[in-house]
Amino acid sequence: MAPVLRVLVVDDSAVVRQGVLLLLENVPGMVVEAASDPLIARQKMKSHRPDVILLDLEMPRMDGLTFLRELMREAEPVPVVVCSGLAGPGSETAVRALQEGALEIIAKPQLGVGDFLRESRARLVTALRNAARARLARRGPAVREEVEPPERPASSMLTVTTDKVVAVGASTGGTEALRQLLEPMPPDCPGIVIVQHMPEQFTSAFAKRLHQLCRIEVKEAEQGDRVLQGRALIAPGNRHLRVRRTGGHYQVELMDGGRVSGHKPSVDVLFQSVARSVGENAVGVLLTGMGEDGAEGLLAMRQAGAETLAQDEASCVVFGMPRAAIQRGAVDEVVPLSAMTNAVLRRTRRVRAH
Incomplete structure (x- = not known):
């Protein structure tokens, strides 16, 4: 039997939390919990550490980007998939999240549209399973690679x-x-x-x-x-x-x-x-x-x-x-x-x- 995949959804929107729970409730081998902000998520993580987190970026008390940075500083970071809208200024924040260690970005499900729901479910399940398999290391300060000088004089480029x-x-x-x-x-x-x-x-x-x-x-x-x-x-x-x-x-x-x-x-x-x-x-x-x-x-x-x-x-x-x-x-x-x-x-x- 395949191991159970524990997913923690962190989003301040009750509509989104409920929508994701509905999308994932019948996925074999997947157990889903939800939290309305990162502080509540931290409490839940003390009793059940998730295998992957589905994270919103704009939330009260602590924003998702700050929470992500905290997660990535842990000795064994939890893989994170960002759940965000596809347009507007928020896209730049989502890209920052990728640079900070998030593994993927997916669109928030648009509830009420049957075909889109089914498509969102498949994309969401794939993203979460892929992220859970990822190998993450604790993130430290970036080190710039020293570029080797050319092996021949520039004139020989001609x-x-x-x-x-x-x-x-x-x-x-x-x-x-x-x-x-x-x-x-x-x-x-x-x-x-x-x-x-x-x-x-x-x-x-x-x-x-x-x-x-x-x-x-x-x-x-x-x-x-x-x-x-x-x-x-x-x-x-x-x-x-x-x-x-x-x-x-x-x-x-x-x-x-x-x-x-x-x-x-x-x-x-x-x-x-x-x-x-x-x-x-x-x-x-x-x-x-x-x-x-x-x-x-x-x-x-x-x-x-x-x-x-x-x-x-x-x-x-x-x-x-x-x-x-x-x-x-x-x-x-x-x-x-x-x-x-x-x-x-x-x-x-x-x-x-x-």
């Missing part, structure tokens, strides 16, 4: 006639992993394209926050954006992103369509396009995440001559996506997150022998 492209995929735990990857990147780093599994309308706030923290430009991708040195483009939620070559440069193409490998945007869609359009001038990076999205695409990149990296198990929140790629033979090197920026830069600076 001998490299084709731009490099770095393609990155991430899911659960990926918001923090991406910060650690991008923050040390130098302004002259190769163009970077990213798929992070994230709901629609949160990707813009996420990109803006990274832009504030990094030395490179970080933005939510728009149709036709060029992949440029010193720029990272993040696929918008609910849109697939592909890279295509136009003349002497690369640009991104945004697409609708169904889910691929269970996701939209899909890492596989991005990686497959990079394999076709960029080939050996690309570096593929697969970071922490649940499931297998990106494994087949990373294999296609390697077969096209690209160099491929995967985050190691010890530094992953969830090792699912990197493990799937490693098992398929898609990975050239398995790298700790703390060393990933330098690993990417070394491979993009390398002049391939022909």
